[in-house]
Amino acid sequence: MRLRDWALDDRCYAVRLGASLMGVKLPTVTDDSALESGPALELVDDVLHGSLDILKRLVTLPDVLQEWNSGTDAMTWAANALDSFSIMRRTVMLASLPVENPAQLAMPLMGEIEDRLAENRLDGRCWVSGDHPGVADIMLFPVVALSQDLEVPLDLYPAVRNFMRHFKALPGFITMPGVPECH
Amino acid sequence: MTGWFPVALTMDVPAGTAAPARLSGKEIALWRGVDGEIHAWEDRCPHRGMRLSFGFVRNGNLACLYHGWQFGADSTCRHIPAHPELRVPGTIRATAYQVQERCGMIWVSLDETPSLSHLPEGEASGVRSLLVQVPLQTARTSLNMEASNWKQQDNCLFAVHEPAVGLTMLHVASWTVAGQREAARQAVQLRDRLEAIKETVLA
Known part of the structure; x- marks a missing residue:
């Protein structure tokens, strides 16, 4: 699992912030395209796009014990x-x-x-x-x-x-x- | 500008924090020591002009974010980190304004206006403050505030101040818990109506 990231982008920051709060170690790779299209999460067999979908996936990780779901x-x-x-x-x-x-x-x-x-x-x-x-x-x-x-x-x-x-x-x-x- | 003006709700400046406010464009740093005492100063460090509302409350002092100069409750500079041995001259001080807390709100006077009077007695709780993007006079007229900047209605207090020209902050407090929701609803309704009228006029 790896985040295609742009350090100054607000949507990428939301994902890094979420991962940190949830205690998920999320390696990042700087990707120019994230400046335009936002963060993307590389999984073994898939790529998730957008802060919401990525954060929703992080919440389901077995290591995340606290409840982070919202309505x-x-x-x-x-x-x-x-x-x-x-x-x-x-x-x-x-x-x-x-x-x-x-x-x-x-x-x-x-x-x-x-x-x-x-x-x-x-x-x-x-x-x-x-x-x-x-x-x-x-x-x-x-x-x-x-x-x-x-x-x-x-x-x-x-x-x-x-x-x-x-x-x-x-x-x-x-x-x-x-x-x-x-x- | 003379008189007393409500610039924030008491609950919006908790102990040990600083917050910004503006009164007709004049920038004010509000801060509250851990002892609960509220202070209102010019939002400008006398050292390098940094906003003091960005500062930290430390050991009963407000410390500037920039170089850490610390100012005590009497607004004099108490400590300069770059010169820890220096006995700081008493002339180095922030500009302090008169401040009082009444009816769940923080009231500030930029001049020597005598003590705040006329306000209803009793401990009210802040409900919310909200921005109304119309001139102060328009808001006052709509709220039937004759010569003052506040109005008591049932168990609620509505008060206004002008952070900048063309903008009004409407502060709402209530003497009863039951009245809070209704007071907030009325405030939002008033804001929406005034801003809609403004939009119509501009269109």
């Missing part, structure tokens, strides 16, 4: 959020000229995430997956943590900040360029 709705929602964010981020970061007010691109998505997290908080839960962190939370984290690349002001999203603080305290949390260990 189907939550996983689909988080996967869509990650995909849309990833497109926006690549649009901004790979643009030949600076994009004016990039935060405006991401703010509708950030508002949607904030609403969902704030509702969960009223129920006493800080995870999208419920009482425990799951695949949906793992896919959501790169979106909110890398929103700074689009200059999103986090003072406007307190439930997102609360989610990030709890997420960074999880055992096995790893960083990537643009995601510091603190804050």
Whole structure:
């Protein structure tokens, strides 16, 4: 098992992060195509594409003891959020000229995430997956943590900040360029 | 800008953490010591200008992320890691603002406005803060806030502040657990209505 990876890609980071949190040792190989098409997991007889499918496979590994599953709705929602964010981020970061007010691109998505997290908080839960962190939370984290690349002001999203603080305290949390260990 | 403004909910700055806030574009670092005391300072380290809201709370001090200068609760610099033996001059200090916590919210005054008054008594709990992408005055008018930036409705408190021009943060607190969901629902409904009107006008 090996991950075709691009270190700066948000979708690849979601997979590396998930593997680390689940305690799965996942060898990586840098692959240019992952920048465009996202991560791919090489298996003995197959190749899995996309963060969601790869994370769902990791969860089923016998060494993964903790429950990391999220509900189907939550996983689909988080996967869509990650995909849309990833497109926006690549649009901004790979643009030949600076994009004016990039935060405006991401703010509708950030508002949607904030609403969902704030509702969960009223129920006493800080995870999208419920009482425990799951695949949906793992896919959501790169979106909110890398929103700074689009200059999103986090003072406007307190439930997102609360989610990030709890997420960074999880055992096995790893960083990537643009995601510091603190804050 | 004079007066007291709600900039965050108490629950959004837990003990031992720092958080950013803005008040009409003025950047503020909120931080809470492990003793529970809240502080509101200009979000700028006097050393190199780094945002203090990126800092860490250590030993009752707020430490800047950049070079680790530590500032005590009275905002004076207590420790410079690069010069551990130095007795730091008292003139090196962060700019502190007046801050109070009332009704589950953190209220800040950037000037010498006397103590916060008029607010209802009793311990309210924060429900949520949400961004409304309309000017502050529009939100205040819709909420029937006459001359103030807060309104009590049933067992809930709605309060607003302007992080930047054209944006409003609506803070909601409740005196009862039962009223929290309804208060949050009303806030979301208000936001959606105001933003829809704005979209229609712009279209």
